[in-house]
Amino acid sequence: MSLSKKILLGMGLGIIVGLILNLALPSMYDTIQSYILYPLGKIFVNLIKMLVVPIVVVSLILGTSGISDPKKLGRIGAKTISFFLITTAIAIILAIGMSYLFQPGSGDFQLDGANYEATEAPPVIDTLVNIIPTNPVNAMAQESMLQIIVFSIFIGYGLSRLGEKVSGIYRLIEQANDVLMYLVNVIMKFAPYGAFALIATAIGGQGFDAIMAMGKYMFVVLFVLLLQLVLVYGSALSFLGKMNPIKFFKGFSPAMIVAFSTSSSNATLPISMKAAQNNLNVSKSVSGFVQPLGATINMDGTAIMQGVATVFIAQVYGSNLSLSQLLTILLTATLASIGTAGVPGVGLIMLSMVLTSVGLPVEAIALVLGVDRLLDMCRTSVNITGDAVCAVIVDRSEGKQEDSASEEKSA
Numbered sequence: 001m002s003l004s005k006k007i008l009l010g011m012g013l014g015i016i017v018g019l020i021l022n023l024a025l026p027s028m029y030d031t032i033q034s035y036i037l038y039p040l041g042k043i044f045v046n047l048i049k050m051l052v053v054p055i056v057v058v059s060l061i062l063g064t065s066g067i068s069d070p071k072k073l074g075r076i077g078a079k080t081i082s083f084f085l086i087t088t089a090i091a092i093i094l095a096i097g098m099s100y101l102f103q104p105g106s107g108d109f110q111l112d113g114a115n116y117e118a119t120e121a122p123p124v125i126d127t128l129v130n131i132i133p134t135n136p137v138n139a140m141a142q143e144s145m146l147q148i149i150v151f152s153i154f155i156g157y158g159l160s161r162l163g164e165k166v167s168g169i170y171r172l173i174e175q176a177n178d179v180l181m182y183l184v185n186v187i188m189k190f191a192p193y194g195a196f197a198l199i200a201t202a203i204g205g206q207g208f209d210a211i212m213a214m215g216k217y218m219f220v221v222l223f224v225l226l227l228q229l230v231l232v233y234g235s236a237l238s239f240l241g242k243m244n245p246i247k248f249f250k251g252f253s254p255a256m257i258v259a260f261s262t263s264s265s266n267a268t269l270p271i272s273m274k275a276a277q278n279n280l281n282v283s284k285s286v287s288g289f290v291q292p293l294g295a296t297i298n299m300d301g302t303a304i305m306q307g308v309a310t311v312f313i314a315q316v317y318g319s320n321l322s323l324s325q326l327l328t329i330l331l332t333a334t335l336a337s338i339g340t341a342g343v344p345g346v347g348l349i350m351l352s353m354v355l356t357s358v359g360l361p362v363e364a365i366a367l368v369l370g371v372d373r374l375l376d377m378c379r380t381s382v383n384i385t386g387d388a389v390c391a392v393i394v395d396r397s398e399g400k401q402e403d404s405a406s407e408e409k410s411a
Contacts, residue, residue, distance in 0.1 A: 010192035018203025044194025063288025064156025084298040091300040095307025104217040105315025195261040241393040251279030265295040286395040294387030301379025306333040
């Protein structure tokens with residue numbers, strides 16, 4: 001049985017166990033979760049997280065040094081950021097449109113006692129200024145991903161310019177990458193058990209009544225996530241990447257499954273890069289540059305939640321959003337995906353920023369918290385898929401430009 005099938009089997013068993021604990025044995029949930037499910041899930045997530053910072057550093061150094069031409073590096077960076085911003089904007093537009101179509105906030109929702117303590121996000125300008133680390137080692141210890149990315153790009157650029165003088169260091173980093181990828185393969189053997197525990201905890205910990213009450217909201221979010229996967233990413237792959245979407249999803253499915261289990265783009269990064277390079281034939285240099293950057297700043301799935309949740313809360317409170325407010329949601333959520341990069345609890349922080357921008361009560365976030373864990377699993381899968389789609393498109397476009405350059409030289 002393949003690893004993907006084993007992980008799916010683990011997830012299926014996790015759903016069954018979670019439902020049994022939630023519906024039939026709620027009194028036993030805390031005991032089983034504390035002594036069996038939590039340790040299994042936590043160990044799996046920690047094993048993957050253990051490799052995240054080393055892999056980001058090594059792969060970004062290799063990716064940047066492999067793009068020796070500064071113009072090419074700037075071109076790839078521009079393509080990547082443009083793709084992320086455009087797909088995020090499309091995601092929010094789809095979310096707002098479907099929310100008005102299905103009206104998830106129409107109904108009798110209990111607002112008494114709804115309470116949520118908003119965490120203030122740092123100003124965007126502070127985020128931009130602080131991406132330059134004063135202490136790279138401290139940035140790695142604190143997992144400050146934007147600072148790690150910038151430092152790694154600088155090192156990679158230095159290696160590319162020095163060439164043969166630092167060939168020994170380059171070779172050492174290549175060997176470090178081989179070791180890390182081997183460890184990813186080892187850790188993935190534990191994935192079915194980790195997926196089982198994480199899914200069982202997520203399902204068992206959610207009140208069934210809360211899930212049913214929020215069913216319409218969940219349906220809209222899941223439907224828009226599906227539209228983003230099939231319509232937006234599928235079209236981008238077909239027209240820009242010249243790749244069959246079915247081939248892409250088949251090759252990238254192991255990473256999507258792990259993302260669903262862990263609910264963390266950063267934790268899934270080692271597996272998503274491995275899938276892109278081995279199954280989708282994305283070059284190591286492009287994958288090593290685009291995917292770590294995307295795991296930090298590209299949040300299409302999270303943006304969809306922002307759009308649906310904002311309209312949902314407005315409908316619950318009977319507030320009619322104007323066109324200018326809808327445009328504010330689009331702009332705020334798109335920019336917030338980069339401005340709050342690397343901030344813990346980024347999804348809810350982004351939502352509080354969006355609600356504040358259109359004058360809706362931040363404490364209303366409490367309405368969607370009950371089912372957020374389940375939806376977080378789905379939107380993380382969409383987030384990392386967008387990163388891989390971008391890597392495929394950028395890699396194919398750079399390949400065409402190199403072919404064109406070669407033809408011009410030979411002519």
